[in-house]
Amino acid sequence: MTDRQLTAVADDFTMWAALRRHTQARIGLGRAGSALPTRHRLELQAAHAAARDAVHSPFEPEVVAAALTGEPTVRVRSAAGDRLTYLQRPDLGRRLDDIDRAHLPGGDWDLVFVVADGLSSRAVHEHAAPMVRATTALLEPGLRVAPVILAEQARVALGDDVAHAMGAAMVVVLIGERPGMSAADSLGAYLTYAPRPGTTTDADRNCLSNIRPPLGLTYETAAAKLATLMARARELGLTGVALKDESDSPPPLLPPNPRSSNAGGADMSAPAGISGPSGGPPSGGV
C-alpha cells in the first residue's frame, strides 16, 4: 500500500467509527467481493442466534417468582400447549387453560399484573420483577393489587382472560417482545382497563415498549409513565386510543403500527400498517 492509500484507510476508519455513534445500524461493514467480510457474517449469525434462542428458551416462572421476593404469585398456562402451537395459533395463546382458570384467586381487585413470556422469556426473566416492583412503589395507596400471575405461552390478550376470571378492574401485562437482532430482551407493558375476553381490542390498550435498561427505557421512567396512565385510566374509566400519554417525551404510546414503530411486537394484532402508520399486518407477536 502507498502512503496515500494508508491515509485514506485511516480516514475511512475514523469516519465510520464517528458515524456509528449516531446509529446502531450495521454500517460501513466493508466487503469480501460482493459479500460481507467473515467477521461481520459471523457477528450477524451470533445476533440471530441470540434472537432465536430468546424466542425458544423456556419460560422459568420460578426465576421471576424468586426475584419478586415476598410477593405472592400464581402460575398459569395458556391453551397453547407448546411453543410450536404458540407460534402458529395466536388464538390459543390468548386463552387460559381451563384448569388453570378455575384456580385463579377471585377478589375485588383493582389491579393485576400478568407477567407473560411472549416472544422473549429472557426479557421477562431480566426485567419483569424490577418493573413490578418499580410500578408497585408508585401506586396510589389503598389500591387492591392481586397476586402476580406468571403466564406461560402467553400473548397480550391472555391478560383479559385472567383479569376477567379474577374480577380485576385493570390489568398490566408485562411481556417479552419480538426479539430483533440488536435487542433480544425488550419488555413491553400493556395496560387495559375493564378488560373482557373477546370484546376488548388492541385499540383499548396503552402500550409502553422497549423497556430494557440501560439501552432502552429504564424501569423508573416506564413505571412512572405506567402509574400516571393507571391513575388517568381510573379517573376516565378507560384505556386505549382515548387515553393519551400527557408526559413530555417519547416513546409514543400504542404505536399505530409495527412497521413504523419499534414496539417489536408483543402481540398487538392492532390494525397496523405494513409500512406506514397506516395499517397492515401486525408485527406478529406475542
Place this chain on the structure above:
Amino acid sequence: MSTYSTYTSTLGGHSYRFDSLARLLAAASPERSGDRLAGLAADSAQQRVAARWALAEVPLAQFLAEPVIPYEDDDVTRLIVDTHDLAAFAPVAALTVGGFREWLLSEAADAQALAAVSPGLTPEMVAAVSKLMGNADLVAVARKVRVVTAFRSTIGLPGRLATRLQPNHPTDDPAGVAAALLDGLLLGSGDAVIGINPATDSPKAVRDLLELLDGVIQRYRIPTQSCVLCHVTTSVDLMERGAPVDLVFQSIAGTQAANASFGVTLGLLDEAYAAAGELNRGTVGRNALYFETGQGSALSAGAHHGVDQQTVEARAYAVARRYDPLLVNTVVGFIGPEYLYDGRQILRAALEDHFCGKLLGLPMGLDICYTNHADADDDDVATMLTMLGVAGASFVICTPGGDDIMLNYQSASYHDALYLREVLGLRPAPEFEAWLDGIGLLDERGAIRDVSGTAHPLTAIGKELAA
C-alpha cells in the same frame, strides 16, 4: 349477482366436495399457517390435491360469475368487477384454470400477449392459476412479464434490478439516518427509492425526514426519489403545505374492511393520486404512488371474508393497479409465523405475490424478509433473492447488514443486492447507473467499486456528520 356453485372431485376412492369458489381456492392453496389459523386450509394433503383437480376444471369465466366476496358487501369486489376489460379477456375467455396455466407457460404467452391480456384478468383468476403452479412455473411466467414505470429513474427494464435503500432509525435521528443513507449509496443502492419507515407519523417528523432526503438528492443530483412511509392522509396534508413529497405511500389490502382498518378508502386514494399527479416532480416519468402489501393483513384485521390469504393478497393488487404506482412490494415475511411459518412458506408466498402482481400489470418488488420468531435465516433470504432475481423482480428492499434496527426484522442487505446483480448480470436503473459512474462508483466492468479505504466525494455526507 353471485352464483354459488358446488365443486367436487374424486381422489383415491374418496369424493370431495367444496361449497363455493372461495372454499375451493382456500383448499387448493399450498399449506400455510395463516390459512390454518383462519380455519380455511385443506384438512388433509389428499383433500388439497383433490381441490386442485377440481380447480383445474373451473372455467376462468366462472370467476366473473361468482365473486369470492359479494359485490354488495365490498368496494374492492366492485372495483374488480366494474373495471374488468372483457375485450382484453377474450383470448383466454374459453380456458379453464388448468388450460390457463398451460397457456401462460407456452411460447404463445410472450411479453406482448401477457401485457395485452392483463386488464382482462382478475385477482382471483391469477391467484387460482398460481395454486396449480410449481415454484419454477411461477418464476418462468413472471420472468416473461415486463412492467416499466418511471419517476426520476426507470424501474423494471429487462436486465435491471433496482433497490430501495432503507435507512431507518428508531428515533428518526437525522445523523443516524444520514449515516445509513451514505452506507447504502456507497454500496450502489437506492435507485428504486430512498425510503424511510418513520418512528412516528407526526407531520413534523415526516417533513424533517423528507427535507433531509430531498437535500441529499438535490445536492448530489441523484436520479432517484424519496419516500417517508407515512399514512396517505399525512402525505396529502404535507403536499398541501409545500413539503418535498416525491412518492405518496400507503399500505393496502384486498378487502374494503381491511383497508378501513388501515384508515384508507378508495376515495382517499383517489384524492392522493390526483394530488401527487399535480405535483409533477418526476423527470423521466409520472408514476408517483408506492404501495406495500403482504399476506395475512386481512386475516389479522378480521376482514378476510373466509377467503384464503393469498387470494385476498392478490385482490390488493387490483387496488394498486388503479393508481399507476411507481413501486409495489409485498413485505413477504414481515408479519410472523402465524401467517407464514418458515422459510419454505415465505419463499412460496414471495413467488406467488410476485407472479400475481406482475400478471395484473404491477411493478412488483419485494421486501424479502423474516422475523426472528419465524423458522428462517439468511440462507432463506439468499434463496429467495436468487429465485426472485431470476423471476425478474423490479426491485428489492435493502437494509444495512440485512438488519433493520427500527422494525426489528431481517431483510436483504446492500451486499445481497450486489451479489444478485453480479451473479445474474443485472444492472441498476439506467439513470442511476449513469450517476454512479459519474460519481466514480463503477469500475471498468460496470460493477460497484469498493471504495472503503479510499477518499470518495460522497463521504462528505459522513464527514460533516462525524465532525
